Amino acid sequence: MSMETSTRRSDQETLLSVDSLDVKFEVADGNIHALRDVSLAVEKGETVGLAGESGSGKSTLALAIVQYLDANGWVDDGSITFEGEDLLSASKRELRSIRGNRIAHVAQNPSSSLNPSMTIGAQIRETIDLHQDIESDEEGTRRVHDVLEQVNLPNPAGIADRYPHELSGGQQQRALLAIGLSCNPDLLILDEPTTGLDVTTQAKFLDLVEDLKAEYDAGILLITHNLGVISEIADRVNILYAGEMLEKGPVEEVFTSPANPYTQALLATTPEIAKDKEVKPIPGRIPELDAIPNGCIFADRCEFATEECRTDDIEMASVDGERDHESRCLHWRDVVDNPIDVPAKQASDRTPGEPILSINHLQKYYDEGGFIKNLIGDHDPVKAVNDVSFDIHEGEAVGLVGESGCGKSTLGRTLLKLHTVTSGSIEYDGTDIDSLSKQELNEFRSSCQIIFQDPEASLNPNRTVRQILERPLKLFTDRAADERRTRAEELLNQVNLGSDVVDKKPHELSGGQQQRVAIARAFAADPSLIVLDEPVSSLDVSVQASILNLLEDLCEEYGTSYLLISHDLSVIEAICDRVAVMYLGEIIETGSTDQIFDPPYHPYTRALLSSIPTLDPYEEKSRIRLDGDVPDARNPPSGCSFNTRCPQKIGEVCETDDPDLEDGGGGHCIGCHLSEEEMSESLDATFDQG
Amino acid sequence: MATDTSTSTESTGFDLPPIVGKVLSNRRIGLGLAILLPIALVAILGETVAPYDPTATHVADRYAGPGGQFLLGTDHLGRDLLSRVILGGRTSLLLGFGATALALLVGVPIGLTAGYAKGRVDELLMRIMDIIMSVPTLLLGLLILVVLPSNILNVVMAIGVVYAPRIARVTRSATLSVSEEEYVMAAKARGESSPYILFREILPNVTGPIVVEGSVRVGYAIMIGTSLSFLGLGAGPPNPDWGFMISTARDHIYQTPWFLIWPSVALLLTVMATNLIGDGLRDVLDPREVGDHS
Numbered sequence: 001m002s003m004e005t006s007t008r009r010s011d012q013e014t015l016l017s018v019d020s021l022d023v024k025f026e027v028a029d030g031n032i033h034a035l036r037d038v039s040l041a042v043e044k045g046e047t048v049g050l051a052g053e054s055g056s057g058k059s060t061l062a063l064a065i066v067q068y069l070d071a072n073g074w075v076d077d078g079s080i081t082f083e084g085e086d087l088l089s090a091s092k093r094e095l096r097s098i099r100g101n102r103i104a105h106v107a108q109n110p111s112s113s114l115n116p117s118m119t120i121g122a123q124i125r126e127t128i129d130l131h132q133d134i135e136s137d138e139e140g141t142r143r144v145h146d147v148l149e150q151v152n153l154p155n156p157a158g159i160a161d162r163y164p165h166e167l168s169g170g171q172q173q174r175a176l177l178a179i180g181l182s183c184n185p186d187l188l189i190l191d192e193p194t195t196g197l198d199v200t201t202q203a204k205f206l207d208l209v210e211d212l213k214a215e216y217d218a219g220i221l222l223i224t225h226n227l228g229v230i231s232e233i234a235d236r237v238n239i240l241y242a243g244e245m246l247e248k249g250p251v252e253e254v255f256t257s258p259a260n261p262y263t264q265a266l267l268a269t270t271p272e273i274a275k276d277k278e279v280k281p282i283p284g285r286i287p288e289l290d291a292i293p294n295g296c297i298f299a300d301r302c303e304f305a306t307e308e309c310r311t312d313d314i315e316m317a318s319v320d321g322e323r324d325h326e327s328r329c330l331h332w333r334d335v336v337d338n339p340i341d342v343p344a345k346q347a348s349d350r351t352p353g354e355p356i357l358s359i360n361h362l363q364k365y366y367d368e369g370g371f372i373k374n375l376i377g378d379h380d381p382v383k384a385v386n387d388v389s390f391d392i393h394e395g396e397a398v399g400l401v402g403e404s405g406c407g408k409s410t411l412g413r414t415l416l417k418l419h420t421v422t423s424g425s426i427e428y429d430g431t432d433i434d435s436l437s438k439q440e441l442n443e444f445r446s447s448c449q450i451i452f453q454d455p456e457a458s459l460n461p462n463r464t465v466r467q468i469l470e471r472p473l474k475l476f477t478d479r480a481a482d483e484r485r486t487r488a489e490e491l492l493n494q495v496n497l498g499s500d501v502v503d504k505k506p507h508e509l510s511g512g513q514q515q516r517v518a519i520a521r522a523f524a525a526d527p528s529l530i531v532l533d534e535p536v537s538s539l540d541v542s543v544q545a546s547i548l549n550l551l552e553d554l555c556e557e558y559g560t561s562y563l564l565i566s567h568d569l570s571v572i573e574a575i576c577d578r579v580a581v582m583y584l585g586e587i588i589e590t591g592s593t594d595q596i597f598d599p600p601y602h603p604y605t606r607a608l609l610s611s612i613p614t615l616d617p618y619e620e621k622s623r624i625r626l627d628g629d630v631p632d633a634r635n636p637p638s639g640c641s642f643n644t645r646c647p648q649k650i651g652e653v654c655e656t657d658d659p660d661l662e663d664g665g666g667g668h669c670i671g672c673h674l675s676e677e678e679m680s681e682s683l684d685a686t687f688d689q690g
Numbered sequence: 691m692a693t694d695t696s697t698s699t700e701s702t703g704f705d706l707p708p709i710v711g712k713v714l715s716n717r718r719i720g721l722g723l724a725i726l727l728p729i730a731l732v733a734i735l736g737e738t739v740a741p742y743d744p745t746a747t748h749v750a751d752r753y754a755g756p757g758g759q760f761l762l763g764t765d766h767l768g769r770d771l772l773s774r775v776i777l778g779g780r781t782s783l784l785l786g787f788g789a790t791a792l793a794l795l796v797g798v799p800i801g802l803t804a805g806y807a808k809g810r811v812d813e814l815l816m817r818i819m820d821i822i823m824s825v826p827t828l829l830l831g832l833l834i835l836v837v838l839p840s841n842i843l844n845v846v847m848a849i850g851v852v853y854a855p856r857i858a859r860v861t862r863s864a865t866l867s868v869s870e871e872e873y874v875m876a877a878k879a880r881g882e883s884s885p886y887i888l889f890r891e892i893l894p895n896v897t898g899p900i901v902v903e904g905s906v907r908v909g910y911a912i913m914i915g916t917s918l919s920f921l922g923l924g925a926g927p928p929n930p931d932w933g934f935m936i937s938t939a940r941d942h943i944y945q946t947p948w949f950l951i952w953p954s955v956a957l958l959l960t961v962m963a964t965n966l967i968g969d970g971l972r973d974v975l976d977p978r979e980v981g982d983h984s
Contacts, residue, residue, distance in 0.1 A: 413875070416879050418875060418878055418879060441881065442881055445879065445880060445881030446881070448879070449879060449880075450875070450876065450879045452872040452875070452876070453872075454872060457871050457872040457873065458871075458872035458873050458875075459873055460873040460891055460894075460895070461895060462895060471880070472880055475880055475881065475882070476880075518876075521876070
């Protein structure tokens with residue numbers, strides 16, 4: 001967060017200005033007006049955030065700026081000016097010399113944006129050769145290495161010779177950024193740069209973007225759905241909704257006193273860690289682009305909406321002329337005066353009962369070697385879950401948190417007997433799940449259910465909602481056909497879906513509705529345990545909140561236990577009573593939600609928490625950044641598995657002895673050689689790896 | 691015979707209702723159907739539309755050219771070529787669709803099982819399929835028909851066996867990806883039986899590639915059936931059949947080229963039509979397209 005932005009913007013040099021841009025797409029049944037009257041400005045040396053839910057037109061705007069819209073899309077009206085040049089009237093030749101050279105667009109998905117058959121170095125070199133006069137081969141190579149060094153990739157010469165698949169996700173994202181930076185662009189467009197990265201990797205990437213901004217004096221347009229990311233590194237923010245800009249202004253003002261009901265609702269709906277607040281869902285849905293309502297597009301979901309909001313087009317109103325804070329709302333004064341009152345989180349009154357599942361020294365190895373490799377014993381299995389023990393009790397919600405690849409999903413699925421156990425045991429009601437009789441297995445299946453991350457993939461596309469919901473009833477209960485029918489509708493009602501969806505197929509529903517159907521299916525046969533595998537991470541933030549609240553309500557109502565698997569600590573905190581933190585196949589810390597988060601003790605948990613971007617632009621917090629990447633699960637480090645990245649490593653003992661989970665009191669178990677006092681020492685900038 | 695044909699058309703057409711409109715509006719499929727349907731109709735009607743008995747010889751009119759009393763002319767024994775092409779079509783179409791239906795019946799369950807079970811079962815089944823596929827198709831067909839008496843049912847069976855591995859392979863690869871989908875995982879978590887998962891959860895979602903492969907196979911099956919009877923192992927005289935007609939016509943090419951031309955044209959049109967339909971279905975049934983339409 002830089003403070004220089006408080007100087008008046010007109011003093012600065014405008015790099016990019018988009019004025020009243022209209023973009024249309026031709027589709028099968030007419031034209032879609034994807035962007036309407038969108039204006040945006042990026043100054044030199046400024047980071048401008050562009051936020052919005054999926055379908056709001058963020059990427060369309062980015063593509064329109066670089067004149068790269070799909071063949072069926074065109075700019076209908078408005079202007080795009082870059083350093084005084086009109087991009088809309090630029091010839092193809094001029095555009096080519098601008099793209100990649102003066103404007104760099106870093107696309108969303110690094111694994112598909114990098115060419116898998118070219119080395120990283122060659123891909124960077126390609127851009128440089130196209131746009132710059134390179135005297136000699138050595139100079140080209142040197143520039144490739146320079147730019148790789150700038151994005152903090154260790155050993156640039158080594159990285160340049162590698163292929164994309166040989167890099168981790170975070171490294172790929174850096175390599176992609178290096179391509180963008182290779183010609184010293186004046187404007188860098190980052191389209192969802194950290195989506196799909198782990199929080200620890202994301203935090204390091206954001207630090208890097210901050211550093212680069214200072215170094216290059218370039219303008220950055222940062223597109224993301226993650227408001228925390230914007231709050232962390234942007235100077236100004238633009239809030240886009242269904243193709244219209246609803247609010248724009250300096251991050252400090254927009255995030256602390258939003259002047260648009262949508263921004264306000266969006267901030268209230270985002271779960272935050274250690275803020276002790278409930279999340280407040282936004283009612284309704286984003287309007288379809290082929291049926292844009294008259295007047296304000298947010299009116300249907302807005303608490304402040306009046307008759308006049310629905311009649312005329314709403315113009316941008318100036319909230320703070322001095323700092324260019326504008327809002328497209330007739331009632332912005334009311335909005336500023338009436339901040340949303342978010343109720344404090346109520347402690348759950350759930351009392352855990354007897355253990356449902358007991359997991360003892362569970363190991364799950366994946367043997368990827370083929371027949372021959374097994375024969376000569378020339379490989380190590382992937383240790384996805386390594387010696388994990390814990391219990392899940394009746395009526396409690398247990399959170400399982402960790403970065404991607406730590407084995408949390410494998411653990412969840414192994415518990416439900418979807419994978420075989422390598423060693424150790426899982427006991428259901430006192431019986432090992434591997435020795436259940438057919439009858440008992442059926443009972444186990446009916447009482448333990450699972451909800452997946454991607455609702456679209458978890459519902460059979462060829463079934464109607466009714467068939468999906470009635471199937472478990474038919475399998476697990478002896479209800480007659482008409483009873484199943486009523487129960488299916490009752491379930492839909494409980495997950496807040498109308499019975500009009502009952503004959504629809506999954507693809508006719510929105511992502512949030514699909515997830516509700518999946519939840520209804522899991523609850524159909526009154527289960528006692530549900531494994532939730534990242535249940536909200538593929539949903540938009542406004543939908544996320546309503547699903548979280550629904551899960552919370554159902555948990556109370558049915559007394560069901562949850563095992564909530566997530567990489568998102570704020571989601572875990574919102575629902576869970578107890579948390580287990582997982583790293584490289586092992587549980588390194590468990591305890592009640594308060595014990596884990598408030599304050600965190602284990603060095604890894606501390607790093608995870610400090611990596612989460614917060615919504616408050618003024619908040620100062622400790623920055624703990626982890627070095628390097630998660631080690632290979634095929635060959636985990638000796639001793640404590642976290643020792644290779646631990647900022648508080650003591651010494652040899654960490655490399656030789658694997659710490660046991662020790663109960664530090666009240667059921668809070670930590671697996672670390674440090675004492676509790678040492679773990680709570682403040683970690684200042686000396687550990688800040690930037 | 692007529693019932694056989696209708697069941698086999700069904701097996702290549704178990705479409706999902708919402709895409710029926712899409713299927714019919716596809717140009718290639720339209721063109722293919724416009725060619726295939728009249729041929730099939732005439733072949734099914736057979737004797738009722740044929741102007742002469744296809745086996746009746748008119749010795750006085752041997753080697754007649756087209757036009758006149760015999761619309762398409764006559765062959766070396768004075769049999770009416772139009773009637774023979776019509777009745778021969780019945781054999782060829784029956785071969786094409788019958789053999790494909792058999793190949794689907796055998797290949798689909800094998801492919802589903804291999805793709806879902808993975809591991810050793812997969813290895814075992816697919817290596818057997820590989821062995822069958824490693825023998826040239828025509829040679830394998832010949833081998834089977836040398837052992838078995840050569841009648842139309844055995845020809846259908848031989849071609850069905852020859853093409854089953856190809857269907858199995860396509861089914862397996864589609865199954866491999868679908869069986870990783872979370873709704874399959876959800877079905878396992880519900881404790882569904884393997885047959886239920888295979889035929890109710892997976893099969894409806896892999897029909898696209900199978901239908902495409904099946905419709906392309908129909909054309910190939912007709913070709914191979916024709917080749918077999920060209921080599922003298924088909925349904926056998928006196929029943930007319932395009933392959934056998936072409937093979938006989940070869941000896942009389944200097945007396946009347948029409949004898950060779952008509953069955954060849956009929957064969958060409960039929961195979962082209964089935965390939966057009968196959969290509970069209972490939973476009974329409976592309977799973978990504980099916981999933982996206984709203």
